[in-house]
Amino acid sequence: MTRPRTASDIRRAVASGETSAVACCEAALERIAQSDARIQAFRAVDAPQALARAAELDRRHDELAHLPLLGVPVAIKDNICTRTLPTTAASRMLDGYVPPYDAAVVERLTAAGAVIVGKTNCDEFAMGSSTENSAYGVTRNPWDPERTPGGSSGGSAAAVAAGMVPLALGSDTGGSIRQPAALCGVVGLKPTYGRVSRYGLLAFASSLDQIGPIAGSVADVALAFDVLAGHDPRDATSVAQEHTPLAQEGPASVDGLRIGVPRSLIREGVEPGVLEAFERALTTLDACGAAISTIDLPHSRYGIAAYYLIATAEASSNLARYDGVRYGARAEGDDRTLAEMYDRTRGAGFGAEVKRRIMLGTYVLSAGYYEAYYLKAQQVRTLISRDYDAAFEQVDAVALPTSPTGAFRLGERTSDPVLMYLADVFTVGANLAGLPAITVPCGVTDGHLPVGLQLTGRKMDERTLVRLAGAYEQAGGWKGIGP
């Protein structure tokens, strides 16, 4: 099988008439048909609808030739609302649920000429780091089918890594775009909080969630970001923003850009193969002209603890809406009261991790515990943000391995919640501080598992991340290498 085209290539070829949107859609659907029985990245694929949309784009070619994602097949994480495809958030609670509206990001992709081929598997309600919490089965890592693709956007990352689609959307609350992208050897971007509208994203933690692109190259991620970003009055946390397209950046120099490495955070707990690949990446960036220095983020070691108090508290509130009244499953049975119906519906509809997080969140917000847990975590969040502010007085980006390990085995961490949570140790900081962060493949471990380099930037400075990641990609040789 020839290497599948990038989104940028497809757009160019369809716009020039070299190929058609239908041909590109058919190719994607064929690759999905060939690979997905094994990988299980997709929850739903609608071939007739996708082909009809592609045919429409071809029919109106002259009128639409300028569209930035013309004819590009795209997959959407199943916690993002699509009016024409079920949206389940990988939960029994929303089995078969078809939303009455499209998410803002879906509207934007469609308006940009993309062809949505299906919805991808994820951890239930985006809660997890391995996609093992899906109520509908696991997704396998294309690099090793006995290993997880990471999570919670594991389906999207696997779909791109396996060459099924060139572009997929994920969501990131504590690392859920970046960690699976790293474990699957692809590029993933979590935008600055507020950059991309959350309208139509099934909310997990409202002060942390962001939607972002996963693709095989930095250029594709930049192209997608330009389409997704923008103010949306339907999302009260959406920011008004100036936006000069990132995708116009040619190969840019990184001379004079400064990268800080918080070495105290990687002194222990990082797999040797990951550390080696990370150090080699820094050497490459140094050779490109970036200045590498050591910085300190003294409170980042408390990030996981703060995150799991704040995120679960917010989740306990956000998931209260799933109550069997307006949408979703209602448990069969003879409930005498509304409260009984709520208890049984939610008890049956939610999986174990979701229940754990709702309960933890409820507990830390409850009377007598609020100050000690939730308030304390919010104060630590301030300290973590201040550390980044201080760092950005000296550097333009913070570098870390995206994940402390390569992809772990299916079932390896499912009985130890805290062990699973530690997968996010390097990613949660960006969510807590609201900063943009990108992961780009930078090598493989001895076991031939991908390693990701993570760069975190100042608020609204995705441009610096794309410049550095793009320069690394050109110089580092990891672009386009698949499993």
Place this chain on the structure above:
Amino acid sequence: MPPELSLEDVSRIATLSRLALSVEERQLFSRQLAGILGYVEQLQPLDTTGVPPTSHPLALISPMREDEQRPSLGREDALREAPEPDPAAGLFKVPRVIGG
């Protein structure tokens, strides 16, 4: 701060969370939640005197707009996915709310 959660604690939290749990779940969760709470204890010794809490990473004020009528979700769309809709009355049906 308890690193231990009794089964009664778990039952109380489950009630607040409106979750029906089996006996096995209550036992499993009491152990696992205690483990997580034990992990987050590490925040307690940190000096946060005078540190304002961050509820939100952006300095946003709730955006306001003019009180003008705009199109919103139609009744048919709103009822379509409900488990027990009453389309004629335009209502969602639920079990008894008061009493019982």
